[in-house]
Every structure is written in C-alpha cells, then in structure tokens.
Amino acid sequence: MFKKLPGDEAQHLVSTTPDTAVVFRPAVLRTPAIVTIIIFTWRLLAGIVRLLWRHPIASAVVTVPCALAWLHGWQWGVALIALVLVGLTAWALVDRPSFARLLGWRLLAWWRLIWVYRRHWQPVMLISGLGRTLKGRDYVPHLVKVTCTSWADLVTVKMLTGQAVKDWSDRIEHLAHGFGATSCRVTIARSGRLLLAFPRRDPLATPLPALLIPAVASVGPVEIGKREDGSPWRLKVHGTHVLVAGATGAGKGSIIWSTIRGLLPAVRAGLVQIWALDPKLMELSFGRALFDYYAADPAACADLLEDAVKVMQERAGRFAGVQRNHIPTVEDPFVLVVVDEVAFLTAYQSDKGLKVRISAALATLTTQGRAVGVGVLAALQDPRKDVLSIRNLFPDKIALRLDESEQVDMVLGDGARDRGALADLISPQPDLGAGIAYARLETSPEPMRARAGYVSDADIRAMVATFTADTLPLPLTEEVA
Numbered sequence: 001m002f003k004k005l006p007g008d009e010a011q012h013l014v015s016t017t018p019d020t021a022v023v024f025r026p027a028v029l030r031t032p033a034i035v036t037i038i039i040f041t042w043r044l045l046a047g048i049v050r051l052l053w054r055h056p057i058a059s060a061v062v063t064v065p066c067a068l069a070w071l072h073g074w075q076w077g078v079a080l081i082a083l084v085l086v087g088l089t090a091w092a093l094v095d096r097p098s099f100a101r102l103l104g105w106r107l108l109a110w111w112r113l114i115w116v117y118r119r120h121w122q123p124v125m126l127i128s129g130l131g132r133t134l135k136g137r138d139y140v141p142h143l144v145k146v147t148c149t150s151w152a153d154l155v156t157v158k159m160l161t162g163q164a165v166k167d168w169s170d171r172i173e174h175l176a177h178g179f180g181a182t183s184c185r186v187t188i189a190r191s192g193r194l195l196l197a198f199p200r201r202d203p204l205a206t207p208l209p210a211l212l213i214p215a216v217a218s219v220g221p222v223e224i225g226k227r228e229d230g231s232p233w234r235l236k237v238h239g240t241h242v243l244v245a246g247a248t249g250a251g252k253g254s255i256i257w258s259t260i261r262g263l264l265p266a267v268r269a270g271l272v273q274i275w276a277l278d279p280k281l282m283e284l285s286f287g288r289a290l291f292d293y294y295a296a297d298p299a300a301c302a303d304l305l306e307d308a309v310k311v312m313q314e315r316a317g318r319f320a321g322v323q324r325n326h327i328p329t330v331e332d333p334f335v336l337v338v339v340d341e342v343a344f345l346t347a348y349q350s351d352k353g354l355k356v357r358i359s360a361a362l363a364t365l366t367t368q369g370r371a372v373g374v375g376v377l378a379a380l381q382d383p384r385k386d387v388l389s390i391r392n393l394f395p396d397k398i399a400l401r402l403d404e405s406e407q408v409d410m411v412l413g414d415g416a417r418d419r420g421a422l423a424d425l426i427s428p429q430p431d432l433g434a435g436i437a438y439a440r441l442e443t444s445p446e447p448m449r450a451r452a453g454y455v456s457d458a459d460i461r462a463m464v465a466t467f468t469a470d471t472l473p474l475p476l477t478e479e480v481a
C-alpha cells in the first residue's frame with residue numbers, strides 16, 4: 001500500500017565505530033499498515049473533536065454556512081453570511097461600546113495573536129535571550145493568551161521554569177520593538193505568569209484641559225487627570241505625602257494646580273486649608289487668595305513650616321489616646337502644605353540657619369503629619385539624594401519628565417524604570433509630554449502612567465474670582481449624574 005513505511009531506511013542503516021569491527025544493525029519491528037492507518041485516523045478524529053470543543057463559535061462560523069450551502073444550494077450559504085455581516089455592522093454602528101466589549105476586542109485580540117504575537121514569538125524570544133536552544137531543541141516561554149483593551153494588547157505568558165521577572169523586565173525594549181509597539185510594561189499575573197502590556201496607541205498624546213471642579217466637598221482622592229487606560233487619575237493627599245519630581249517645563253504646576261482645583265469645594269467648606277510655599281514666586285503667587293497661608297521668601301517659609309509643625313503637635317497631643325486617624329472637620333481641617341521647588345528651600349538655601357530649620361520642619365511634618373491631618377505636596381526638579389535628603393519620607397511619588405534615566409529609580413524606587421516607568425523618554429515638547437507622569441503608589445509596585453489636566457492661567461483666575469466672590473455654588477460645578 002505504501003511504497004515506504006517509516007523505519008524502512010533505518011533497517012538498512014549500518015553503523016560501525018571506527019576502532020572496532022562491531023557492527024550495529026538497528027532492530028526494526030515492522031508495523032502493519034493498518035495499524036498506522038488506525039492511529040492516524042484516531043488522531044484526526046480526536047483533533048476534530050478537540051477543535052469543536054475548544055473553538056465552538058469559530059467552528060460554527062465555518063460549518064453552518066457550508067452545511068447550508070451543501071443542503072440547500074450555495075445562495076443560502078452566501079445569504080446567511082451576508083445577513084450576519086450586516087447584523088454585526090449595524091450593531092457596531094448603533095452601540096459601539098457593547099459591540100467592542102462583547103465582540104470587537106475579542107476579534108482584534110484573535111487577529112493580533114495570530115498576526116503579531118504568534119508569528120513573531122519564536123524569533124523574538126530566541127533573539128532577545130528569553131528562549132534557549134539546548135541540544136538542538138528550542139525552549140520558548142509559552143504564549144498563553146492575548147486580550148485587547150481600547151489602548152493596549154495584554155499578553156499573558158508562562159515563563160520558562162527558572163526564569164525571573166527581572167529577566168523579562170531587562171528586555172522590555174527587545175519585546176517592544178520585536179512586536180512593533182512603542183513600549184512594554186511587565187506585571188506579575190501570578191506565580192510563573194506575567195502580563196505584558198503593549199500599547200497600540202497613546203491615549204495621553206493630546207493635552208487634557210483642566211477638569212471640572214467637583215460638586216461635592218471631599219478630601220478623598222482628588223481627580224487630577226486621566227490614566228492611560230482612560231480611567232480617572234485620582235491622587236490621594238489626605239493621609240499621605242506626595243513628592244512630584246520633574247525637569248523644568250515637565251508640568252509640575254499642572255499637578256499642583258489640579259490638586260488645588262479638586263480640593264476647592266472642601267476648602268470653601270472649611271474642611272481643607274492650603275498652606276502654600278512659593279520660593280520661586282512664580283507658580284503659586286497667582287492664586288494667593290485661595291490659600292490660608294502663603295509664603296515666598298525663605299524666612300517666611302521657615303515660619304510657615306514651623307507653624308504647621310505646631311498645629312501638628314497640638315493635634316497629636318489632643319488626639320493621643322482618643323483617635324488614631326484624622327477626620328477632617330471645620331475645627332480640625334486637613335492642612336495641605338504645598339511646596340513648589342522645594343530644593344530652593346533646602347539644598348540651594350545659602351542661609352545655613354534657615355536651611356536647618358526648614359529641613360527639620362519638613363522632616364517632622366512628613367514623618368508625623370499623616371495621622372493628624374497634615375499633608376505635604378512637594379515639587380522638585382532634581383531628585384538627587386543630596387538635593388532632598390528626606391525624599392524617602394514621601395510615601396507617594398510622581399515622576400514627570402526627567403533628564404536622566406538614573407533619576408527614575410531615585411524618584412520611584414529601585415526597579416521602577418525596568419518595570420516600564422520610562423520618565424526620561426517623555427517628550428520634552430509641552431503639548432506632547434508636559435503633565436505626563438509615572439506614579440508609584442504605596443500599595444502597588446507597578447508604575448502607573450497618567451496625564452494631569454492643564455490648569456491654565458485663565459482657569460486659575462476664574463477659580464480665584466469665584467472663590468473670593470463667595471457666591472454659592474461654584475459656577476464650574478460638574479452636574480451630578
């Protein structure tokens with residue numbers, strides 16, 4: 001039946017070792033053709049059943065029109081396909097979000113899996129060094145699945161046994177370029193599994209205008225911008241301290257002002273006081289009317305900080321043994337100390353006495369202020385240790401555009417850049433990059449990319465005008481949905 005059966009060649013192979021006369025002749029057991037045929041048929045059937053079981057929808061898409069065409073004529077098959085296509089197009093046009101959620105992203109994920117990831121998987125893994133060739137066999141990490149969101153492909157992979165997350169985070173550039181993305185973010189899905197995020201487009205590429213002032217007075221996380229996945233970026237200020245680092249023109253002002261803007265209703269309700277320190281006299285002087293205290297020259301700044309320490313200590317004395325957490329009230333409002341360009345007060349301060357007073361007050365506030373309702377929001381250009389030795393006392397850190405790659409880990413902590421916080425690669429062009437930041441929150445080691453809303457001078461003027469006019473309600477309030 002077959003001209004040649006597997007094993008026929010082996011039967012005629014003769015091998016000898018060069019120095020002896022021993023001849024090896026492989027033992028060959030002839031398999032009857034019928035056994036081979038049965039095995040192959042069985043494999044085919046099992047394959048078909050597995051295909052139907054694993055991909056019921058895809059199988060139906062192919063078989064139903066074919067069956068219809070076979071039973072009733074090809075016109076019926078074509079008509080069915082046309083009908084389904086028209087139906088899907090109508091759905092996509094009428095209700096795009098539900099179409100995308102239920103079908104669109106899945107179809108895209110399937111296409112991206114086949115066309116991008118599976119096609120390039122083997123070469124990218126081997127060349128980047130994430131796969132190995134041992135004794136002629138390729139060991140390549142397993143591509144588990146691809147899902148799509150509106151902005152990125154999320155690829156789940158099973159690492160090779162013995163690999164570490166660092167092996168992957170060291171190669172994010174190889175992965176990004178290998179799969180045609182601009183960047184790659186690595187997160188741990190669970191033990192042995194990673195989630196790689198490859199952005200398809202940058203949802204933060206266009207500047208975001210100032211957000212609407214919230215309708216409700218709250219000190220809860222303040223909405224200050226938009227995250228990469230489209231959800232709001234909420235910055236927690238009550239119960240923590242926030243350090244914002246960024247080169248000149250990176251948009252430190254937009255984070256400070258967006259926060260102040262979001263707190264405005266609470267300020268008006270008396271639940272929050274903003275104490276502003278503006279050593280460069282440029283950023284905050286604009287909105288002096290909004291602040292309970294304002295200081296610009298270093299001596300006044302030192303006094304202001306020491307006053308904040310006094311408030312803190314007085315509260316600590318009162319709260320001791322009564323309550324462990326601060327709840328903002330009109331009697332004991334949350335005090336947010338906002339410091340622009342903090343290095344002007346610490347590292348670059350020529351008056352030794354003032355420098356010591358300011359550093360001591362800042363260190364006291366950041367170590368003990370959390371629980372009694374005193375928070376610090378500080379902005380800084382140069383994150384080197386000698387510039388701000390109290391850097392590590394800020395639990396939450398935000399890195400805007402930075403000048404050097406080493407500065408990223410200085411701000412966000414070790415390994416943040418390897419995990420994808422590429423703050424040094426943010427565009428220096430204001431419309432493309434200003435206000436874009438990577439934040440690392442206390443609760444998660446993964447850096448989060450987001451863009452703050454840009455509060456323009458006109459916005460600040462409007463805020464001051466409505467705030468000082470003291471007419472309720474604020475005209476810019478969001479409609480309560």
Ligand SMILES: Nc1ncnc2c1ncn2[C@@H]1O[C@H](COP(=O)(O)OP(=O)(O)O)[C@@H](O)[C@H]1O
Nearest residue numbers: 207248249250251252253254430434435452454
């Ligand atoms: N969130 C933002 N979105 C778009 N553009 C911004 C944003 N923040 C700042 N910019 C632009 O960048 C410029 C510098 O911002 P600024 O806050 O003064 O930087 P920094 O205080 O970090 O030196 C602004 O004049 C503005 O044109």
Ligand SMILES: [Mg+2]
Nearest residue numbers: 252253283340
């Ligand atoms: Mg500034």
